Amino acid sequence: MSPSANRRWTLRALVVPLALSFLLHGLLFLVLWICPTHTRSPVLSIESTRITVEACSLDPIPAAKPGERELLGPNVNTDFTPQLIEAPPVQPDTLVSGPTLSPGDLLTPKGSSVGGSSGNGNGVAGSLFPLAATATSVVYVLDRSVSMGVNNKLDMACQELLASLRQLPPTTRFQVVTYNTSAECLVINRRIDLLPAEPAIIAQVASFLDALTATGKTDHANALRRGLQLHPDVLYFVTDADDLTLAEVASITSCNRGTAIHAIELTRRPTPLPDSPLAELVRSNHGSYRRVSVGD
Numbered sequence: 001m002s003p004s005a006n007r008r009w010t011l012r013a014l015v016v017p018l019a020l021s022f023l024l025h026g027l028l029f030l031v032l033w034i035c036p037t038h039t040r041s042p043v044l045s046i047e048s049t050r051i052t053v054e055a056c057s058l059d060p061i062p063a064a065k066p067g068e069r070e071l072l073g074p075n076v077n078t079d080f081t082p083q084l085i086e087a088p089p090v091q092p093d094t095l096v097s098g099p100t101l102s103p104g105d106l107l108t109p110k111g112s113s114v115g116g117s118s119g120n121g122n123g124v125a126g127s128l129f130p131l132a133a134t135a136t137s138v139v140y141v142l143d144r145s146v147s148m149g150v151n152n153k154l155d156m157a158c159q160e161l162l163a164s165l166r167q168l169p170p171t172t173r174f175q176v177v178t179y180n181t182s183a184e185c186l187v188i189n190r191r192i193d194l195l196p197a198e199p200a201i202i203a204q205v206a207s208f209l210d211a212l213t214a215t216g217k218t219d220h221a222n223a224l225r226r227g228l229q230l231h232p233d234v235l236y237f238v239t240d241a242d243d244l245t246l247a248e249v250a251s252i253t254s255c256n257r258g259t260a261i262h263a264i265e266l267t268r269r270p271t272p273l274p275d276s277p278l279a280e281l282v283r284s285n286h287g288s289y290r291r292v293s294v295g296d
Contacts, residue, residue, distance in 0.1 A: 127164060127167075128161075128164070128236070128238070128264050129164035129262075131164070131168070131172075132233075132234065135172070135233040135234045136171065137173045137194050137231075137233050137234070138172065138173075138232050138234045139174065139176075139227040140174070140235075140236045140238070141177045141179065141183075141224060141226075141227040141235060141238065142158075142161065142176060142178045143180075143218060143220075144178045144180055144213070144214055145179075145214060145217055145241070146180075146214050146216060148214040148239075148240055148266075149215075151294045153214075153266045154213075158209040161176065161209065162202075162205065162206055165197060165202050165205060166202060168197035170196065170197055170198060171197075172197050173195060174195055175192075176208075177223055178212060179219065179220075179222065180215060180216030180218055181216050182219070182222070183219070183226040185226070185230075188204050193230065194232070218241055220241075220244050220248070221251065228252070231257060232259055233259065233260065234260050234262065235259050235260070236262050237264065238266070239264075239265060240265065240266040240267060242273070242278045243277070244277035249277050249280050252285075253284045260285065260286045261281060261286075261287040262290070263278045263281055263287065263289045263290070264292060266292050266294050267291060267293070267294065270293070
């Protein structure tokens with residue numbers, strides 16, 4: 001082999017390994033550059049912790065200086081300890097009430113009047129409906145629910161009502177509202193307003209009351225509102241059930257325009273209840289309360 005040929009083989013033998021070495025090192029540096037090494041983050045450690053709290057004290061309330069207690073008043077308590085002081089009792093309003101009556105004091109034979117025929121409009125002793133002389137109009141609101149049929153309470157009330165009508169002066173106007181769950185005025189000569197107290201009209205009322213029966217439940221508030229819509233001077237409310245609510249009493253009072261409401265309770269309870277809804281009704285509407293003992 002010629003010398004020139006030997007040199008070519010020698011150079012080829014050197015160049016090829018050297019090229020491979022450069023290629024491998026280049027690839028290694030490229031990999032290291034693309035994928036940097038992750039170093040561990042430094043760890044912060046707290047070797048010791050000490051918290052110091054300075055003591056704090058509250059000074060007690062100083063005693064009042066001479067003269068300060070006089071400014072506050074002799075009965076002022078400067079102690080901050082919670083105390084429960086009982087309020088003084090509230091005295092209930094005086095309840096205007098009529099006498100307690102029994103059926104024997106009231107009942108009169110059907111068709112007869114109580115106390116003769118004076119017609120002075122002041123009522124009579126023992127009557128359920130004593131009417132003031134100044135009253136020119138009166139409405140009778142009569143409970144006719146099923147409980148009024150017990151112990152002949154409805155019959156007794158109708159007899160007393162009729163006797164009262166016969167005592168009215170001819171100039172006085174009246175109406176009768178009977179109710180259970182509904183309230184209805186008497187229809188006399190196609191009229192449901194206030195009627196004159198004339199004998200012919202009272203005779204028709206007597207026929208109606210004689211045929212009246214006790215049935216159904218009660219709606220006192222509706223009946224009282226119906227009676228107040230006629231704007232009478234006086235309204236008599238006759239029932240055997242004191243089960244009005246105080247909310248209903250307040251509602252009735254708010255729609256009253258000057259009518260005096262008198263309540264007559266037909267009950268077996270021996271004594272009246274001064275805080276009952278009926279008592280509150282008459283107290284709030286310038287009336288009086290009567291309890292009529294019925295039953296055993």
